[in-house]
Amino acid sequence: MQRLAVLSGHLRPVSGGEASALERQATAAPSTLPPGAKPKVAVLGAGGGIGQPLAMLFKLHPGIGELSLYDVVGTAGVAADISHIDTSVKVSHFTGPDKLAGALYGCHLVIIPAGVPRKPGMTRDDLFNINAGIVKTLCEGVAKYCPDAWVAIISNPVNSTVPIAAEVFKRAGTFNQGKLLGVTKLDVCRANAFVAEAIGVPPEQMDVPVVGGHAGITILPLLSKATPRVELSPEKAQALTERIQNAGTEVVEAKAGKGSATLSMAYAAYKFGESCLRAMTGAEGVTEYAYVASNVTQLPYFASKLRLGINGVEEYYPLGRLNELEEKNLAALQDELQKSIEKGVEFARKA
Template sequence: MLPSSQVNDRIARIAAHLQPPNDSQMGGLRRENCRAKGASGGFKVAVLGAAGGIGQPLAMLMKMNPLVSVLHLYDVVNAPGVTADISHMDTSAVVRGFLGQQQLEDALTGMDLVIIPAGVPRKPGMTRDDLFNINAGIVKTLCEGIAKCCPKAIVNVISNPVNSTVPIAAEVFKKAGTYDPKLLLGVTMLDVVRANTFVAEVLGLDPREVDVPVVGGHAGVTILPLLSQVKPSFSFTPKEIDYLTDRIQNGGTEVVEAKAGAGSATLSMAYAAVKFADACLRGLRGDAGIVQCAYVASEVTELPFFASKVRLGRTGVEEIHPLGPLNEYERAGLEKAKKELAGSIQKGVSFIRK
C-alpha cells in the first residue's frame, strides 16, 4: 500500500490539472510536474477565451491534436467547467484551467503558442468595428500578460476586428520591449477555408483539393480572394468572380444573419483556427514547406500589416511571399482593400499610443 503522503500527492496532481493552485499551496508538488503519466512530448498551448463560443470547440479540437502536450484554458468565466469537461477526453494532452485576471500569468507561463479568441461576438447589424471598443481593451490586457510571461511564444490573434487587434498587440509588445514581428499572426484562415469551400462548390470538387490565396485583411472589402491563382487552375466567368468574391467577403455576415441573433461564426472559426494553429506547431517542430495565409507585419504593400501567404518555421514567420500576378479585377480590389485597411491599422495603433 502506498504511503498516505504519496496518495495525497497523486490526488493533488489530478486536481492541479483542472485548476492549479498557487505554488505556495502546492508544497513539494510543482506545477511543471503536474503531468499525466504517459503524456506525449509536444508543445504547450494556451487558449485565452476558452469558455466562449469559439473558445470551447477550439479547445476541444486542440485537445485532440497530437502535437499538444499541455493545454491551458483561460477565461474570466466558466473556465473550470470547460476544463473539467475537456479533460475527460482520452487524448494525451494534459488540460489545466485558469479563471480570472489573477490567474492569467499562471496560464501563460512557459507557453509555446498562445491563441486568442477572447472577446464579444458579432450580432446582427454589427460590423467588426462595432466590436472595437470592447475587444481592443481585452486584447491589450492579454498581450500585456504575454509580454511578461511568454514573450517568445507564437501568438495567434482571432479576436475581431483582426485588422485592428493585431496592430494593438504589436504596440503592446513594442512598449514592453518584446516585439518580434515573426511571432505575431492574425488568423485569417477562415477566409481561406470559406474560399476553398465556395470555389469547390462551383467547380464540383472536394474542398480539400482546392487552394485559394486570400490576401489583404479580415473584414469586408479587405478580404481579397485571388481567384486567378486558384489551384487547380480554373478560369471563372465575370459573374462567378463577382459571386464568389462577394460571398467570401461576407461569409461572416451570412452566418450572423442565419443564426438570427444566436451567435456568429464560432464552429467554422474554431475549425479554421485549429487548422492554422496546427500549421504553426508543425512549423515549430521543423516541418518543411508549411505555407498558410496570415495577417502579419509585412512589406508586401506600403501598409505595415497585410495578409498574404507566409512560410512558417521554428521562429514563426520565416518568409512572406509576394502577391504574384494579379488581374485587373484583383488590382482594383487591392486598392479598395488597402484604403479600408489603412484606417483599421491606424485605429489600432492610436488605441495604444493615445
C-alpha cells in the same frame, strides 16, 4: 450573460499574489521549445463560442503536452468536460484576470479568441471598443509571462487587434514580427468551400489564396491563382469574391442573433495552430496565410502567403501578377485597411 458581464475585468492590469510571484520568475522559464519537448498551448477565451470547440480540437492533438485554458468565467467546466476525452494532453484551467499569469507561464503558442461576438447588424468594427481593450490586456500578460511565444489572434476586428498587440509588445520590448499572427485561415476555408461548390469539385482539392485583411472588402480572394485552375467570368468572380467577403455576416444572420461563426472559426483556428506547431517543432515547407506586419505591399500589416519555420515567419511570398478585377479590388481595400491599422495603433499608444 455572466461571461459578458465580467469581460470588463480585462480592462484593468493583472494583479494578485500569483501574478506577482510568476512575474518574478518569468525569466526562469523561457517559452522557446526545447528539442524533443511537446509544446504548451494556451487558449485565451476558452469559455466562449470559439474557445470551447477549439479547446476540444486541441485536446485531440497528439503533439501537445499541455493545454492551458483561460477565461473570465466558465473555464473550469470546459476543462472538466474535455478532460474526459481519452487523450494524453494535460488540461489546466484558469479563471479571472488574477489567474492570467498562471495560464500563460511557459506557453509556446497562445491563441486569442477572447471577446464578444458579432450580432445581426454589427460590423467587426462595432466590436472594437470592447475587444481592443481585452486584446491589449491579454497581450500585456503574454509580454510578461511568455514573451517568446507565438501569438495567434482571432479576436475581431483582426485588422486592428493585431496592430494593438504589436504596439503592446513593442512597448514591452518583446515584439517579434515573425511570431505575431492574425488568423485569417477561415477566409481561405470559405473560399475553398465556395469556389469548389461553384465549379463542382471536392473542397479538399481546392486551394484559393486569400490576401489583404479580415473584414469586408479588405478580404481579397485571388481566384486567378486558385488550384485547380478556375475559369470564371468577371461577373461570377466578383459575385464569389463578395460572398467570401460577407460570409461572416451570412452566418450571423442565419443564427438570428444567437451567435456568429464559431464552429467554422474554431476549425480554421485549429488548422492554423496545427501549422504553427508543425513549424515550431521543425517541420519544413509549412506555408499558411495570416495577417502580419509585412512589406509585401505599402501597408504595414497585410495577410498573405507565408512560410513558417522554428522562428516564426521565415518568408513572405509576393502577391505576383493579379488580373484586372483583383487589381481593382486590391486598390479598393487599401484605404479601409490603412484606417483600421491606424485605429489600432492609436488605441494602443493612448491606452
